[in-house]
Amino acid sequence: MEIGPYKxxxxxxxxxxxxxxDRPFRTLCMRMGAGMAVSEMMSANPLLRDSDKSRRRMDHEGESGIRSVQIAGADPALMADAARYNVDQGAQIIDINMGCxxxxxxKKMAGSALLQFPELVQDIVSAVVTAVSVPVTLKIRTGWxxxxxxxxxxARIAEDSGIRALAVHGRTRACMYKGNxxxxTIRAIKQAVSMPVVANGDITSPQKARFVLDYTGADAIMIGRAAQGRPWIFREIRHxxxxxxxxxPLPMEQEQAMIREHVTALHDFxxxxxxxxxxxxxxxWYLQESDAGRDFRRNFNALEEAGQQLDALEQFFANNSLTNNRRAD
Incomplete structure (x- = not known):
């Protein structure tokens, strides 16, 4: 799959x-086989850019792969400005959020609320595409x-306005994450446009990934919640x-080492x-399928020091095994 000059x-x-x-999670998923990781949503509101949260969301230091930054807002001019700002900070792709x-x-008329107003969608998309020289992508739901x-x-508005790839979650905004x-609709979108289409929603196994790609004709799939506590799902699907x-399956020792590394990276970041x-x-998330993890999590959540968390994990791993998670994304 290609997005502009990026393959x-x-x-x-x-x-x-x-x-x-965040950066630790993206880094881990990329190492496990993901082809690209889109960063956390950044508000288009310039008053929020200097917050600690925003600075961390813009932090891509040392990351491999394509740097895709998602922005959210409802004002075309502010969205265009946010796109320019993030490109100046190193973004190689700008992704517009119309799916949250x-x-x-x-309530701020951003995210999937925008799907109610196709004319505003066109104004925002056109403003962002015009504002930057990098590829612009869009994430939506199937409707309101x-x-x-x-x-x-x-999707047709997006393609006509210069969007280079479209990700679609197979639920409407009203459905939230309920039901299947x-x-x-993703299949119909793929048949209606020529740009790359990415299918998202309930892809929880390698077999489901293959089915969704074949059924929809999508160029790629996007994994969200199914990777929480199971970043190795990208390895499984890719294989x-x-x-x-x-x-x-990954050896248990490798899973445990990955969890330790992730927790340490969060402390450092x-x-x-x-x-x-x-x-x-x-x-x-890592331990939710472990019978012994229930009591451990309660005690773990009371710990206040980094060293205590790592010591507690070591003790848990010494006495218990893990089980792979299977969840909807």
């Missing part, structure tokens, strides 16, 4: 997830609600797509106070 070495993308796809269903985003699945219409993702077989807090949710 992905695998049709696997890490979905942008606020509070999750969160209430706090939608099940009675208003206008994904094909939005549907792929018929299956290339060889048609499921790879042997955020500092001890924030790093310890953020590590709690990741460790919870």
């Amino acid at each position: 992905l070495d695998a049709p696997l993308l890490v979905a942008p997830m606020a509070g999750v796809t 269903p969160a209430k706090k985003v939608n 609600d099940p009675d208003n699945r206008n994904g094909v219409h939005i 993702a549907e792929y018929d 299956y797509l290339e060889h048609g077989t499921t790879p042997a 955020y500092g001890e106070v924030m790093g310890v807090r953020i590590a709690r949710k990741h460790v919870g």
